[in-house]
Amino acid sequence: MLNNHPIHFYKTARLNLREGQSLAINEESNHYCVFYVSAGKGTLASGDQRIKAEEGKSYFLKDIGKLTTAASVLMSVYMLSWPKEGDILSGFLSDRLAEQAAPRMVPLWEDLQKWNKEKSISARCRFQSLLWDMLAILTDEVEVDTVEEAAELIRNSMSRPYTVAELASKANMSPVSFSRAFRKRTGMTPKEFLNTERMKAAKELMLQKKGITAKEVAQQIGLQDEFYFSRLFKSKEGLPPSIFMKRVKERIAVVSQLFLQDHLLSLGVQPVAAPSYPTVYPASSGVPSYLHQQLEGTMLLNAEKPFKPEDILLTQPDRIIKTPLHNDQLQNVLLSQQEAVHHLPLQQDWRQYLYEISSMVGCESRAEKIGKEIHCLECKVRDELCPLTKKGTWAVLWIRPEEIRLYGQGNHALLDLLFQGLGFQPHPDLHGEGYRIVSLKEIAALNPDKLLILWSHERDVWRAAQSPVWNKLRAVQTGEVYFPDSHEWDPWGPLGRKRLLAELPSSIVKGKLKA
Secondary structure: OHHHOOHHHOEEEEEEEOOOOEEEEOOOOOEEEEEEEEEOEEEEEEOOEEEEEEOOOEEEEOOOEEEEEOOOOOEEEEEEEEEOOOOOOHHHOOOOOOOOOHHHHHHHHHHHHHHHHOOOHHHHHHHHHHHHHHHHHHOOOOOOOHHHHHHHHHHHOOOOOOOHHHHHHHOOOOHHHHHHHHHHHHOOOHHHHHHHHHHHHHHHHHHHOOOOOHHHHHHHOOOOOHHHHHHHHHHHHOOOHHHHHHOOOOOEEEEOOOOOHHHHHHOOOOOOEEEEOOOOOHHHOOOOHHHHHHHOOOEEEEOOOOOOHHHHHHOOOOEEEEOOOHHHOOOHHHHOOHHHEEEOOOOOOHHHHHHHHHHHHOOHHHHHHHHHHHHHHHHHHHHHHHHHHOOOOEEEEEEOOOOEEEEOOEOOHHHHHHHHHOOOOEOOOOOOEOEEEEOHHHHHHHOOOEEEEOOOOHHHHHHHHOOOOHHHOHHHHOOOEEOOOOOOOOOOOHHHHHHHHHHHHHHHHHOEEOO
8 A cells, every 4th residue: 555655665856957958867767756857848859769758748757767858948847756666656657647837847857846745644654645746646537649640641641641630539539639639749841741751751861771762752651743742851851752852962971980961961961870979969869969860861971880781782872981099999880891991091181171171072072161161160160259259278177977177278179169260278287188087186286267168968067066076176266157958069070060150159158157
């Protein structure tokens, strides 16, 4: 019986996650957990599963999980956990729980938290009553995930699409109510969603099916009129299918742990295969969000593991761009296609990659134009930042869960940009290259005038700031600590560099921490 459990058997919490932040849940896998997203959205990863975590939805987690935010808005999550030993609740729960609006659920969660903290018998009774109320709401016989199920039906039946009336019937809703609910969840009408999915499928077919024609693509996505398909594709993507297919006239696969697809895309070439980092960018298929849409149709190879030769060969590449891989990984795929492999040595400057790739694909003049454009943008940003950079010396930190990395004066794309390109003055006692793992005491001994904290999560910065040593730092005392939202800052490619430069001035100002 629930009454046999002490109130501290159950733990409640409310957590706020900022953009790109991740939260490990049930790390020892000895608890069950229910959590509710009251605001924002993200991705929940557990085992081999990745699902969207969205506002108004609850999730039952049986094993280790990782929650990562996706949107720029703050993500708020309520959580209830309890030990598997002695559990009596899991039998009432399933992987799919009823969706409920925040105005109904938040007061309930707040009361659960309130009475969970109290120790009296009265508090225990109130907590137990509220807990059963919440379970009743979450297990209501309501249409759970009707929109997601309808969206999946649309994706899987493009050749014979369902009507709105048919989808509404499957959701036990009227067509008007269904259309309203669908638009609220997806931001599109069912027809708009169908056409969007068709265009995604069309891009994948054009990239992955060598020699396919526009007419064949149209037929495979359920459009019998090739000319209508062409008009629809152009209205959605900004260019006709014939031009899109020219982007992959020569089929290029990137076998690298660098995002060299950034350089290719900037030159107007979309690779048929390219690296991704699913745990770093879980919300955008393993690549930075600014590359996500442009890589629709590209096979994304998991660069966190050794590449599988069969995945690369499946894309039928005409040419492979390869850089040296970590741990000297051997790729058998390259042994049978040496004549098609362009070996690219690791470079010190992003432009070297751009110019060599542009020479390979015959876009040298375009690369020169890109180089000049970014140089002008760097000069503009340097002038904007001058009031901030003209006085004082800087140190750059990455505060991680298990360590603090102090970066040196160069030999790193972002450090070179800051110290050589944008006018930041490195502390003279900084080491030369790479990074060193340091303690706060060592940072205090260095005592730079200004601190720039990059790529870090808020919880790790907050933890460091609780140390008494933190408050002794000159930069902290003078209010010269800057913690911009830099999760996706990657200046190794033209698109990433432009994105970084566009965000840098305002992000640094907004990210200034109070003394």
